[in-house]
Amino acid sequence: MALSVEKWVGFGSAMAGFGLLWSRMPEHVHDEARHIISSLVPMLMSCFNPYEQISISEYGDERFRRNKMFDAVSTYLRSTCLDVASNLKAELGDKSKDDPLISLDEDQEVVDNFDGARMWWRLCPKSAKKKGATIISLLPGDSDDEHPRCYRLVFHKRHRKLVLDSYLPRIVRQWREQTATDRQRLLFTNHSQQGKSHWINVPYNPPAKFDMLAMDHSKKVEIMEDLMAFREAKAYHSKVGKAWKRGYLLYGPPGTGKSTMIGAMANLLGYDVYDLDLTSIKDNAELRKLFLDTTDKSIIVIEDIDAIEVELTTKRKGKEAVQENSDKRTVVEVRDKTKDHGKVTLSGLLSFVDGLWSACGSERIFVFTTNHLDRLDPALIRRGRMDRHIEMSYCRFEAFKMLAKSYLGITEHSLFGEIGQLLDEIDTTPADVADNLMLRARGKRGGEIDRLLDEMNGAPADHMLRVKRRREADACLAGLVETLKKAKMKSATPPMDSME
Numbered sequence: 001m002a003l004s005v006e007k008w009v010g011f012g013s014a015m016a017g018f019g020l021l022w023s024r025m026p027e028h029v030h031d032e033a034r035h036i037i038s039s040l041v042p043m044l045m046s047c048f049n050p051y052e053q054i055s056i057s058e059y060g061d062e063r064f065r066r067n068k069m070f071d072a073v074s075t076y077l078r079s080t081c082l083d084v085a086s087n088l089k090a091e092l093g094d095k096s097k098d099d100p101l102i103s104l105d106e107d108q109e110v111v112d113n114f115d116g117a118r119m120w121w122r123l124c125p126k127s128a129k130k131k132g133a134t135i136i137s138l139l140p141g142d143s144d145d146e147h148p149r150c151y152r153l154v155f156h157k158r159h160r161k162l163v164l165d166s167y168l169p170r171i172v173r174q175w176r177e178q179t180a181t182d183r184q185r186l187l188f189t190n191h192s193q194q195g196k197s198h199w200i201n202v203p204y205n206p207p208a209k210f211d212m213l214a215m216d217h218s219k220k221v222e223i224m225e226d227l228m229a230f231r232e233a234k235a236y237h238s239k240v241g242k243a244w245k246r247g248y249l250l251y252g253p254p255g256t257g258k259s260t261m262i263g264a265m266a267n268l269l270g271y272d273v274y275d276l277d278l279t280s281i282k283d284n285a286e287l288r289k290l291f292l293d294t295t296d297k298s299i300i301v302i303e304d305i306d307a308i309e310v311e312l313t314t315k316r317k318g319k320e321a322v323q324e325n326s327d328k329r330t331v332v333e334v335r336d337k338t339k340d341h342g343k344v345t346l347s348g349l350l351s352f353v354d355g356l357w358s359a360c361g362s363e364r365i366f367v368f369t370t371n372h373l374d375r376l377d378p379a380l381i382r383r384g385r386m387d388r389h390i391e392m393s394y395c396r397f398e399a400f401k402m403l404a405k406s407y408l409g410i411t412e413h414s415l416f417g418e419i420g421q422l423l424d425e426i427d428t429t430p431a432d433v434a435d436n437l438m439l440r441a442r443g444k445r446g447g448e449i450d451r452l453l454d455e456m457n458g459a460p461a462d463h464m465l466r467v468k469r470r471r472e473a474d475a476c477l478a479g480l481v482e483t484l485k486k487a488k489m490k491s492a493t494p495p496m497d498s499m500e
């Protein structure tokens with residue numbers, strides 16, 4: 001009958017005890033015999049014991065550095081083995097989450113099956129070290145005479161290759177994916193202090209998701225596929241010898257969803273966003289420092305690049321002028337043409353997008369946005385530099401239906417036909433349509449709805465809610481029709497000077 005893992009471990013301890021006993025034998029026992037016997041003990045153990053074990057300690061050898069493998073195993077066991085464990089413990093982890101973090105309690109053993117192999121896991125508590133040299137520890141909870149907690153994995157010898165080549169790497173992979181999704185994303189912006197620029201950040205949880213983005217469906221799917229392919233394309237980029245980065249140029253009128261799309265990209269990929277404000281950067285050297293301070297897996301954004309480009313171009317010409325861009329209210333100041341070399345230039349910017357410096361760092365996405373594609377320097381937008389040019393356009397019927405679904409939760413309505421026709425005739429931005437669909441837009445009709453709800457007092461709650469939603473949708477869509485008709489009339493009226 002095969003011995004259980006526990007019995008083998010017990011056997012191991014007994015043998016170890018035996019070895020210890022031998023090593024403490026009195027002086028008169030022959031030294032050589034003592035040496036042979038004590039070296040036979042581990043050999044015997046490994047011959048007869050069909051199991052092997054791997055320990056994964058909570059802290060690395062340096063003691064102050066947490067062993068990430070320990071975290072990876074904790075995450076893995078949490079997701080796969082908790083159902084079969086009877087001793088669990090709960091902690092409140094991340095402040096922003098209400099769900100407690102459940103994990104294995106110490107000394108609880110769980111069994112995992114992988115590719116037909118059985119793996120026994122146990123979280124071993126801190127254990128006392130052998131008495132000896134004293135090391136003073138400053139670590140909380142890790143006193144000098146204790147071994148830190150560790151996971152012990154026991155498996156059959158014949159599965160050694162499977163464990164080392166597939167099982168443990170899979171645990172690490174899963175952990176990396178999980179931490180990428182759970183991680184708090186950050187929004188960075190550059191800040192200048194005492195003449196030096198650096199990044200400051202805030203937690204970033206953009207509400208926008210791709211499914212809420214109102215735009216042509218096939219175009220949206222194409223962009224999402226492109227982004228996902230980019231994320232997986234590490235091997236491809238190194239094979240073709242290209243820096244692992246991608247450039248998107250989003251262009252279209254204000255309010256068509258360019259910034260919203262950046263949020264959706266960050267959500268989809270789980271990347272941080274660096275919002276680069278070129279106007280507060282002194283020169284190319286400072287720009288380089290900022291770029292080098294960005295992390296991998298990030299989206300580097302320069303919004304309204306046309307407004308900034310006016311500045312860059314003007315600086316290149318060396319004019320001394322203060323120019324005001326009325327669209328963006330950006331004040332462009334160009335000081336001294338003799339100091340041109342000390343400014344941010346277009347070529348300085350481009351060296352990061354696809355020049356020498358673009359190879360520093362990997363898995364980065366550059367996004368430039370503009371309202372005026374025609375105003376951009378062709379050097380900036382030539383193919384290969386910005387890999388994709390994406391037009392964000394006015395709201396037509398298909399985009400409207402997406403907005404109606406996300407804002408009102410409806411997919412059809414008697415007013416849809418009329419709205420579709422009006423949207424074909426006039427250029428309205430998704431931002432304007434969305435504004436009409438927001439429930440505050442029904443403010444004027446709120447009284448009507450409240451009256452209706454009063455009348456319905458006593459009706460079943462879910463029925464009341466359905467009716468309330470329908471009434472709200474009616475009110476919002478009627479408001480939208482009204483707005484679109486007004487806009488249509490306005491665009492049909494010839495301007496005063498042309499009537500004279």
Ligand SMILES: Nc1ncnc2c1ncn2[C@@H]1O[C@H](COP(=O)(O)OP(=O)(O)OP(=O)(O)O)[C@@H](O)[C@H]1O
Pocket residue numbers: 212213214215252253254255256257258259260261370371392429430431432434
């Ligand atoms: N395509 C869209 N899909 C869904 N919502 C949109 C879309 N376009 C605009 N909106 C809504 O309008 C608001 C403004 O849009 P956004 O800021 O993304 O426009 P923009 O194109 O970046 O404008 P600007 O050129 O002025 O920076 C967003 O908060 C969003 O609610």
Ligand SMILES: [Mg+2]
Pocket residue numbers: 258259260303369
């Ligand atoms: Mg914007």
